[in-house]
Amino acid sequence: MAVEQGRTETASSPDGVLAGLATRTENLSEQAYAYMLLVPAFTVLLLFAFWPLASAIRMSFFADVITGGQLGEFTGLTNYVQLLTNTNALAPAAFVDPSFQTPILEQALFMTILFAVLSVTGETLLGFLYAMLMKAEYRGRRLVRLLIILPWAIPIVIQGMIFFLLFRPGYGLLTEPLQQLGLFSSLPLNTTFDSFVIVTVADIWKTSAFMALLILAGLESVNQDLYEVADVMGASRWQRFRYITFPLVFPVLMVAMLFRTMGALRVYGIIESTTVGCSTVPSMTCLVTQFMFGSASLYGSAAAVSVLIAIVVGLFIMVYLGFIRRSNQSLGLA
Amino acid sequence: SGGGDSGDGGSGDEIGGTVTVFSGSAFVDIGMEEALHDAGVPDSIDIEMVVPPQDSGSKQQQLRTAINAEEADPDLVLTDNGWTIPFIVRDDLVNLEEEMDDEFIARVREEGVQSMIDTGTHPETGDLYSVPVFPDYPVITYRKDLLRDAGYGDSDFESWRTDPPTWAEFTQIVAEAQSGSDVQYGHLWQGNNYVGLACCTFNEFLTSMGGAFFGGEDNLFGPVGDRPVTLDTEESIDGIEAAVDIIHGEGLSPMDIEGVSPQEVAGWIEPDTKSTFEAGSAVTQRNWTYSIGGAVSSFEGTDMELGVMPLPQGPNGSAHAQGGWIMSMNPHTDNMASAKEVIKAWWEDPVLQLQFDEASYMPPKPELFSYVQESEAVGPYFEALQYSAQNLMPRPTTSVWPNQRSIVANEVNAALRKEKSPEEAASAMQEQIAAIEEQSG
Amino acid sequence: MARVQLTDVTKQYDDVTAVDNMNLDLKDGEFICLVGPSGCGKSTTLETIAGLTKPTSGEILIGDKEVTNLPPKDRGIAMVFQNIALFPHMDVYDNISFGLRLRDFPQDEMDERVDEAARVVRMKGMLDRMPSEMSGGQRQRVAIARAIVRDPDVFLMDEPLANLDAKLRVNMRTELQRLHKQLDTTIIYVTHNQAEAMTMSDRIAVLDKGQLQQIAPPLTCYNEPANRFVAGFIGSPSMNFADATVGDGTLDANGYSISFDTSAIDGVGNGDAVEFGIRPEDIYLESNSAEAKDPSRTFSVTTDVLEPMGDEIFVYLKPILDTSSEQADFEERQGLLMSIDPSSDIAEEEDVEIVLDRSHLHLFDDATGDAISHGIVAGAGVEADGESAQAD
Amino acid sequence: MARVQLTDVTKQYDDVTAVDNMNLDLKDGEFICLVGPSGCGKSTTLETIAGLTKPTSGEILIGDKEVTNLPPKDRGIAMVFQNIALFPHMDVYDNISFGLRLRDFPQDEMDERVDEAARVVRMKGMLDRMPSEMSGGQRQRVAIARAIVRDPDVFLMDEPLANLDAKLRVNMRTELQRLHKQLDTTIIYVTHNQAEAMTMSDRIAVLDKGQLQQIAPPLTCYNEPANRFVAGFIGSPSMNFADATVGDGTLDANGYSISFDTSAIDGVGNGDAVEFGIRPEDIYLESNSAEAKDPSRTFSVTTDVLEPMGDEIFVYLKPILDTSSEQADFEERQGLLMSIDPSSDIAEEEDVEIVLDRSHLHLFDDATGDAISHGIVAGAGVEADGESAQAD
């Protein structure tokens, strides 16, 4: 029977292999063990993310070659200086215009930040509502859950098409009503402000599901016993939320908002696909893509914008981390 | 890496294998492969038409990717004549002048539409890199029935084919026709903030009004940095004003242009105007050749009657932007000999005729225009096409054009939406484009 | 400060009736202990009172107000949960002050109350610990503090002291009693600890299988259990039971008989099958028979296992009486159990003489289990197998 | 089936020393009870033995093999957790059989074992319940079943019966003892229940503040506590303590004195400050003084609160002796506590005469708390405030 047992052990394939490995490593110290567990993930990341990232950063210190495809000579911070002083004539839009002659929404930096703040706020609020709706008990809730998640499953190109067709000049279903209400111009997709609103709404529409899913998962993981306690203690609905739900969902919420903010600060696809276009609503990532894939491939500048974006995103993340630390919640980061 | 680099792969000189052509869905399942074999491609060669999934811009991007990847497939690519030169300049396409026999090259030069051949030629060496596949011309399609109601007749239609009205006359005619009918729109064209505005629709206004991007047609392909930027000249501003006038009718331009285009054109591109016109909602439309076929079939069995004329004239005559696609070879192909066979066969008349029959693509050889003339659908409008073919103007294709075109599109569109005055738009363009010229010179 | 009434309350889970037609009427300010075997429905009863569970049927009144459909927060209760359920994200202070914060207490009053509650549960100086950094008993004490820091009308406590050591338990008991007196709150208290139930409560409610068996003052439950179940359940170690038949002036069990005046008790007649029960402390060694109020004749028995407990010794005697069927489960303890003074010299496997205290002998109806009488008196019958040994 | 040794084991949390230099040597097959106040380090000790917590220093041997750094699964242990810790996503069967499944037991053997374990804990017929559908006691029983279904070398049980009613507790106790005999497994058992500790264990280990106070057989701990702490901790209700001074042949407390032959005991001399302790059951009403082995003179006292427990009555007496400082906490119980027979007629606020059993009087060093002697003998000194009342 011992033999049999041995066989079944190895036979239970992935578990078996894993178990073998696990047994051998079980005696490692917590420290060593943790590192061992991180090896697979970080190997992949090192090869396919960190290394290319480092190469890209390196690229940012080299000059553009107009005929494209290659790197010019080492130029130090020139690319950055040009971008920050808005003196790169080849830049499809101003990253930031120090003279402030370019309208705010046409400066990639400010446009993107505004977009991120609005969309993440909208998505978080809507996401919370959706999550509650998905969690509540009523008939047909399975369907509702599905429907809430679906927008997230729509490829961005199609999302763009949907909104394009809604706001298409002349024919778009919403073009005329909104124009008559005086909210939009007759060419919303060509007007920076209108387009900005459309892109923001489109993003909130699609991405609230992301938030909702994560928040829902957070809600579901809260030990229901605690609500009983709170109820007996006399907590109102709001207080339950304030003292139990919110703090316990907070870590998940932070993860969701963190990643949504990072995503929003890198917004690009929705702008391109609604045919609003980068020239109407120039986001930071628009610059990267246009530098890189405009027929002149300006790798140096593209990389430099990426690094600038990373710095902006990084600053935002610091705000989050500060927030996390202050609220005394540990994500392991603060 | 040059064309020779990877063209010498082991199988590169043998006939056989599969030749992949990065063409388009219009070429799939219309019997092109058969026709090419009939036109001389040995049977040992398989030909595969690959559908590039997207519009011009993405196709360009994908081609760039494939070439950067030193991919062996596709062996042949159809490239937009509007963005081929940067590839040529970077040696990202095979120099056919070197690789193919001189006789064939000479034949192409001789038989092909000149403006198409120019867009496939190295601007400095003059070597031919690409063979025209089909040219595309902008024309005005219009509703004869409405114009008749407004008092115009066949004689007018007749004369416009070879002597189009001026912008002033044209807008007058459209205005009359529209006021006498319940058609929603007057003249449609593509004024959205997109590639086509810079290269084509605005360029047409600009040129016909006597303006130019870089001082004149000679400088369109460069040299970058060594050419004047002339967007702030009086004539160039006239070009913007004409485009604005045709929407808003404010009489800014020296011509007496009426506002017959709806504000929406500033947000429309080809499919929008095409479907609107075909639905009978407009009097006239500027669009490419292929739109004739669409209108013909849409108008069939209705009261609507189709007319086609060249683009109206300005002080500088009538200007038509060059459209169309040309065929080039991937420098990394591993099947060059076979690919050459395909290129050669594609220049044969039956192939080009099939292409016209099945996909409404004009043949790139003027001598075949008679074939077009005889065709049932397009034949009646051939004269107009011919006129535009004769009044073509190439696009300003250089490696910095992508950056410049978005500035042009942006500023002109802003002017069309009256966000900026024509002068403001002009000076903004002038300043930014000059800066690019300077930085990249 | 509120009367609590349960009328015909039933709570049915899919296949289990956790609470079965429960009727309780607790006076304002009463201290009630709920006792009963594991799974008998004590927690469920508390939950229905708290409003955490809607009863399947029946209604609940707190302080004359119907609350059956009221949410927990409007019922004026505080509860110590059996599963403790501290808020894992709050430190001890925040856990304890939670209910006060909900009511926007001023900071200084909150501090004061938390301090006092922490003192009561001996958790002062640990106010900034997180729940994960505490021992089981410490957590439980925080849970108690969390409940007592408020002034509810009704306290519900579900085994609040289960994880505390004996000494602390005694302290906490005192503190709770003091609190009860001070606040005059109605307290419903679930416990498995007999001592707690006996000392703290005004009345004990004994539950079995979701049904109320008896609700009465502790000593009544102890001395005059309403039925066989209560008799067996209350008291530790448990009462000894044996099947018997009423004879002619005797109670006959397994050939032995005890003189018994049937006429003194209603409802038993010659030949009736009954079950009789006697508590371990009502069995005496013959040498101590003077302590028994109404000693029976002596029986000769052999000791089996001895369990010295410190302050007493449990002596298991080899069977002389039939064990009741209910006992059959406990395979090894079929003999009679007696409790004697620890100073007695007694050894395992020793023959001893014992007497039963007739005045503490309980009779139960064999069929229904209902109590027939608590204590019998000697009658005319002859106590078989030995001479009569009545004293006093 | 394994010896368990802890050598100098210390577990330090940030600011708390949960286990302080613990040395234990448990024999193969021994049944050890760990007792001690809440938070004294019992659970932590078990966790270090189980390998769930790495000790800060010290080493642990199980069956002569050093296991200090071995993962739990290789230590041959089974454990019942204080916090129960059922797997909430598995039903009872899966919870119980979890360890067996990990070891690829054949289905039928697994079924058999689970069945047997379920029988032991009286959970048969509930195998398909989910943890959330069970009562507190039922969950605890499943947790026990999960541990006993396996054949480990060492059982670690952390208050396994805390949520069970007295009767079930007794049954479970028996079952565990049987299991212990049958499997001959070493069992380390944490309990707050004195009866459990007294009846089940071969030895009791008393912990306080992370330190081992005494490890000895139950009755030794009860009768000969190693120090003041053990004396106060073991036994419920707790021993009475009072400060006293050794006089000339007397033990003097608060003006009262008891005759005491100092010379019979090493280490005490005239004038020494000591603490003496006496258990409630070693205080007798004068009428029962015959039961005391070595009764002291009588004292006149007044009764305060009576707590009838059924099988005994706790009588709180108004103070006659100084209460030790440690007791000061329990504001109302400063008097002496005695335990008497429930048949005694006694009322609150009644004047009674009592005697102490000198042979059960414990003396502790006032400074260190270490025991000096257990029982004293009468000496030459005159028992002040009353005539000598020695009997026997």
Next chain:
Amino acid sequence: MSIDARNHDDAETFDGSGEETGDEENKSRIARWADDWIKNPEKAYAVMLVFLGGVLLTTSLFPLYWLFNVSMAPPGQTDIPLVPATFDLSVFIQVFQQVPFARFMFNSLFYAFTVTVFVLLVGSLAGYAFGRLEFRGKTPLLFSLLVLSFFPPATLFIPLFRAFNQQVPMLGLFTLPVEIYGTPAAVVTPLSAFTMPLAIFILTTFYGQIPDGLEDAARVEGTTRLGALFRVIMPLSAPGVATAGILTFITVYTEFFFSFLMTGNSAAEWAPVVDGVIAFQTQYTVRYDLQAAASLIAIVPVAILVVVAQDKIISGLTQGALKE
């Protein structure tokens, strides 16, 4: 203030029940509901939630409805009415006839499935380490995951692209043994790397929340730490794991940038489903109807996934496990 509020509450409750006994029949249905809700605030809350949800859902679903509408419009028509003029489901078949749409879907499903499984597995190990173990360098390592997401993915494209084409050595150290450009690996590997940070963060958060007691119990029962991860922690983190899975799956399934640029452009060359959708778009014409239909079809697998996974997300599992 709170006293006022309570009085008010009481008054209402009292009124309500007082009337109820009076003239039950005269009362309109609405009044009865109102009474009911006052007595059972839970119900009122539920009704409000459902109402609000209804409004939200309609607005959020409208674009989806519209997508269907677009698919019903005749080819070439871009003037989409609010209600379809014709109802012709044949577009859904045409989608498969015009392009090998099934293969496109398969490609994307393959990517999504592979990446999801890989990321959940590898991410779980990392999530366990970050969420439940203490080790030096934890914060910097966790932060490095975020840093990755600071950059637009396009930034990483060029170096990866060259490496996959064996043009430059990976990490500057070694050239890949085979060219993986154009193979599924060229999509799966970078997408795994890009979706990993989010997955790790989600898993870290959820794994970290599972009480130690349960892991302890599993370990004592005989699992290794990893065994406990897979047998206890993961099942109990089901909401988190399922969410991480769904998010990863959908992200990859609808990803376009890398899967478009790293593969050939035909279905047979591992082009993603989005390629299939935009195959109906050419230089001058867009078949919005087919695109819409194709997108609706493309959503189906995701819908199925969501339906299957939602029970995992909705599973309040931690109840009744611990007494603490």
